[in-house]
Amino acid sequence: MTEPDPVLSEFPEYDENFRAGFASFVGRPNAGKSTLTNALVGEKVAITSSKPQTTRHTIRGIVHRPQTPERPGAQLVLVDTPGLHRPRTLLGSRLNDLVVDTLSEVDVVGFCIPADEKVGPGDRFIAGQLTKVSHKPVVALVTKVDKIPKDQLAEQLIAVDQLGREHLAGEKKQAEGFTAIIPVSAVKGEQVDVVADKLIAMMPKSPPLYPTGELTDEPEVVMVAELVREAALEDVRDELPHSIAVTVEEMNPREDRPADKPLLDIHATIHVERDSQKGIIIGKGGSRLKAIGAQAREGIVKLLGTPVYLDLHVKVTKEWQRDAKKLNRLGF
Numbered sequence: 449m450t451e452p453d454p455v456l457s458e459f460p461e462y463d464e465n466f467r468a469g470f471a472s473f474v475g476r477p478n479a480g481k482s483t484l485t486n487a488l489v490g491e492k493v494a495i496t497s498s499k500p501q502t503t504r505h506t507i508r509g510i511v512h513r514p515q516t517p518e519r520p521g522a523q524l525v526l527v528d529t530p531g532l533h534r535p536r537t538l539l540g541s542r543l544n545d546l547v548v549d550t551l552s553e554v555d556v557v558g559f560c561i562p563a564d565e566k567v568g569p570g571d572r573f574i575a576g577q578l579t580k581v582s583h584k585p586v587v588a589l590v591t592k593v594d595k596i597p598k599d600q601l602a603e604q605l606i607a608v609d610q611l612g613r614e615h616l617a618g619e620k621k622q623a624e625g626f627t628a629i630i631p632v633s634a635v636k637g638e639q640v641d642v643v644a645d646k647l648i649a650m651m652p653k654s655p656p657l658y659p660t661g662e663l664t665d666e667p668e669v670v671m672v673a674e675l676v677r678e679a680a681l682e683d684v685r686d687e688l689p690h691s692i693a694v695t696v697e698e699m700n701p702r703e704d705r706p707a708d709k710p711l712l713d714i715h716a717t718i719h720v721e722r723d724s725q726k727g728i729i730i731g732k733g734g735s736r737l738k739a740i741g742a743q744a745r746e747g748i749v750k751l752l753g754t755p756v757y758l759d760l761h762v763k764v765t766k767e768w769q770r771d772a773k774k775l776n777r778l779g780f
């Protein structure tokens with residue numbers, strides 16, 4: 449047994465076979481990483497969007513598996529990384545550094561590859577990057593299997609197996625390629641438990657790391673910024689996704705409110721790169737900005753469980769993706 453720890457008060461009798469550790473999903477943008485994280489955790493913690501590259505921050509979801517007489521309990525902490533992709537801008541290369549840093553700290557990597565898209569250069573690039581953390585086991589997760597007919601799956605599994613053998617082979621512990629290949633549909637809930645079982649089996653024996661109620665350790669401010677970003681990305685033209693960042697300037701309970709009627713004041717800024725984009729975000733007579741505010745507010749109220757006054761501003765922060773100083777200020 450280890451030293452007493454505040455978390456352990458919740459687990460007075462955890463089994464010595466309890467497993468706990470970290471897993472991280474990588475994959476091309478839109479490969480289904482966030483959706484799989486949500487399906488595993490069972491609640492919406494990571495932000496998903498049909499637009500690529502929306503997961504900028506490391507958001508963790510935690511799978512809590514209670515102990516039963518048949519099997520020891522476990523905690524699987526999921527670190528949801530940004531899409532690993534070929535760096536085109538400074539932001540891109542920063543994201544990739546972040547990914548490699550994150551991966552060096554996890555116990556297993558889940559490489560998400562969509563079932564309905566051919567294994568391509570993007571996947572080979574990522575597989576190549578994974579050799580930078582060559583001591584980590586990598587499980588291939590063939591996502592979105594509900595999107596293809598069953599008879600096409602075998603072909604994709606073979607292609608994925610080949611990718612693992614060609615790109616991970618030669619490194620000491622990845623010599624056989626992927627440790628496992630698991631087809632899964634996060635949307636239909638097919639094989640999600642198989643994924644959880646496999647990842648948990650690869651966790652080290654360890655006392656519980658987090659209290660059971662905890663779904664994410666991301667600061668609330670970052671979650672709020674992500675909700676605003678998600679709302680701002682709804683229905684926008686294709687050029688916008690890469691050009692939006694959100695900062696939260698202020699988040700404070702309003703003074704002089706009665707205890708039973710609290711109100712949280714939030715001031716946030718949506719950063720875009722060009723005046724034309726500012727126009728798109730604001731919309732005719734401010735209509736889009738209003739809609740963004742309403743949608744974001746709904747999500748924030750749900751997240752924080754308190755009434756919220758949300759004040760949104762749109763600001764042109766020129767070339768923020770390429771400017772290191774500005775990136776720092778925006779928290780990347």
Ligand SMILES: Nc1nc2c(ncn2[C@@H]2O[C@H](COP(=O)(O)OP(=O)(O)OP(=O)(O)O)[C@@H](O)[C@H]2O)c(=O)[nH]1
Nearest residue numbers: 478479480481482483500501503531592633634635
């Ligand atoms: N049919 C189907 N669609 C899925 C499944 N998983 C994800 N999707 C869809 O694929 C799109 C991308 O999913 P995300 O989970 O946001 O992908 P991601 O890899 O986190 O994307 P980035 O944040 O860009 O890296 C969304 O429109 C999802 O609804 C699945 O199992 N089945």
